[in-house]
Amino acid sequence: MDVVENLETRELRYFTAVAEEAHVGRAAERLGMAQPPLSRAVARLERRLGADLFVRTPRGMTLTAAGEVLLREGRAALAQVEAAERRTRRAAEARGRAPVVLTAKAGASSELMAKLLAAYAAEPDAVEVEVVLSSPGHQALMLRDGRADVAILHRPFDDLSGFDTDELLTENQVLVLPAGHPLSTRASMSVVEATSIPDLPPPRWPHLDGTYPDGPGPELSDLTQVLQLVRLGRTAIVLPESAQVNLRDGLAVVPLTDAPRVTTVIAWPPHSTSPGVAGLVRTASRL
Amino acid sequence: MDVVENLETRELRYFTAVAEEAHVGRAAERLGMAQPPLSRAVARLERRLGADLFVRTPRGMTLTAAGEVLLREGRAALAQVEAAERRTRRAAEARGRAPVVLTAKAGASSELMAKLLAAYAAEPDAVEVEVVLSSPGHQALMLRDGRADVAILHRPFDDLSGFDTDELLTENQVLVLPAGHPLSTRASMSVVEATSIPDLPPPRWPHLDGTYPDGPGPELSDLTQVLQLVRLGRTAIVLPESAQVNLRDGLAVVPLTDAPRVTTVIAWPPHSTSPGVAGLVRTASRL
DNA sequence: CGCGCCCGATACCTCGTGGGTATCGCCCCA
DNA sequence: TGGGGCGATACCCACGAGGTATCGGGCGCG
Numbered sequence A, B: 001m002d003v004v005e006n007l008e009t010r011e012l013r014y015f016t017a018v019a020e021e022a023h024v025g026r027a028a029e030r031l032g033m034a035q036p037p038l039s040r041a042v043a044r045l046e047r048r049l050g051a052d053l054f055v056r057t058p059r060g061m062t063l064t065a066a067g068e069v070l071l072r073e074g075r076a077a078l079a080q081v082e083a084a085e086r087r088t089r090r091a092a093e094a095r096g097r098a099p100v101v102l103t104a105k106a107g108a109s110s111e112l113m114a115k116l117l118a119a120y121a122a123e124p125d126a127v128e129v130e131v132v133l134s135s136p137g138h139q140a141l142m143l144r145d146g147r148a149d150v151a152i153l154h155r156p157f158d159d160l161s162g163f164d165t166d167e168l169l170t171e172n173q174v175l176v177l178p179a180g181h182p183l184s185t186r187a188s189m190s191v192v193e194a195t196s197i198p199d200l201p202p203p204r205w206p207h208l209d210g211t212y213p214d215g216p217g218p219e220l221s222d223l224t225q226v227l228q229l230v231r232l233g234r235t236a237i238v239l240p241e242s243a244q245v246n247l248r249d250g251l252a253v254v255p256l257t258d259a260p261r262v263t264t265v266i267a268w269p270p271h272s273t274s275p276g277v278a279g280l281v282r283t284a285s286r287l
Numbered sequence C: 001c002g003c004g005c006c007c008g009a010t011a012c013c014t015c016g017t018g019g020g021t022a023t024c025g026c027c028c029c030a
Numbered sequence D: 001t002g003g004g005g006c007g008a009t010a011c012c013c014a015c016g017a018g019g020t021a022t023c024g025g026g027c028g029c030g
Helices: A009-021 A024-031 A035-049 A065-093 A110-121 A138-144 A191-195 A223-231 A241-246 A275-285 B009-021 B024-031 B035-049 B065-093 B110-121 B138-144 B191-195 B223-231 B241-246 B275-285
Strands: A054-057 A060-063 A100-105 A129-134 A150-155 A164-171 A173-178 A237-240 A251-255 A262-268 B054-057 B060-063 B100-105 B129-134 B150-155 B164-171 B173-178 B237-240 B251-255 B262-268
Touching (some): A009 A024, A009 A060, A009 A065, A024 A035, A060 A065, A065 B009, A065 B035, A100 A138, A100 A275, A110 A129, A110 A275, A138 A150, A138 A262, A150 A275, A164 A241, A191 A237, A223 A237, A237 A241, B009 B060, B100 B138, B138 B150, B150 B275, B164 B241, B173 B223, B223 B251
Antiparallel strands (some): A173 A237, B173 B251
């Protein structure tokens, strides 16, 4: 009946590595260590939790249901620990007037962002705002692990859970396609129609890990590249209305009847005490 | 230029202990260890973060601004790690039909809870619901560290940040006072009036750490005790309207004109995958 | 059908470091 | 000015994290 050891972040990092690689050897390599200590660490973790986290197969390790839970919760915990570390460092090095880090999806909501930044800069107590443009889906992660203080996110695409948010703007989505295309004269269209045009397969965006989903469409991660390909008649893309301001010649737009409305929100981590974040949010909600 | 060590939960626990005690010796005692290793651990943490976390005074240690940040963020991180541990254990021991733990403030929203539990139990895929009544303010903590899966909380009193929520009910607040009291015939009243009746000082509730605020009113932590004292003409209390169903003889009620409206919400941790939680929330939103 | 490969697990050793005791240095207050 | 209370330092020990070598087993391939 000895004292129950507490979970250490090192164990969580080991566990997530093994879970992600589904292979002790590869995980060990990724962690820069040998395989046996990693095996032992995982075994000890399972013993301590009283839970089988993996089923050992001849091909490697696969997660049990409990393992899935620990992977999800553990990732959140690790992000929170990282955030604690980063925010402390930043609080220490920038005494007082620390710049606020705002992250947004590259190429989206540009006019809204411009308005927000201009309006905030005009505030009497405004602090410096560092804008970090990141690839889609990464903004929420940056907010979770402390790399950013505040983010511009889009519902229902981004995962807002766990953040405090204010809605800024809700809009419909449209299909952007080449100007000359037969369907470009349609008054409206459904999402299924829009994404199943035979000669205009929708582009594929990278997952968070950098891999691409399967499909016929082009692999892309940049909005301007996509628009160029649309102009060339190779693909068509569904975008929020406000992205129309970016459009130039050679592109046509068809409203979508049944696409989910997109809400642009400003999000920040719970319990934020940064006056800069508070000011930005206050300004944003008045736009 | 060696590799940057990562923050371990043990260090966070040490840090929070010292921060809370403002005294290395007492913190060491609380942690069941000697003082010197704790001093060293704190010093190493400060070196690694490149941040002064404490200012050493002859009387003990007090937090710097960076230290305040780490205390707040670190507590959240520790709660998240604990939650990961607990939820994994629970997922392992109860394969499949795990009971859902619902926590609520003792004595509040009783009819709403009863309706909710009855309605949910009637669902075809309902799982067992374990109800944990806890003292005010503790429900959010239990949700954060994994002791509960879902909670009934009250805005603006509970800290909802970081949770997903659904609003269930919004209501006004009323003053409950002894039936014979001169003010009991008033048609309405303001909050300042209600809380500054000379012969009926408002009761004092314990803080989360168990201590009581200063003041003339009685120290209480239980609603029925409070109502009894009201009946005896010793105090008066502000409550949501729905608490009136608990009232019996000897009590009078006066509506408050400017009290904040109280919203009862059902809250659950982000990324919850529990079907039981989903079912409860679905049921609750249909009430 | 069995040899061999590719898994993770085990055995055993080493060394870093977390934690212990003893003591110091310092600041306040009596 | 001396004593008490505070955190820091010095020094030591032992536990455990991490290394190398090896085992055991399941599947695939010749």
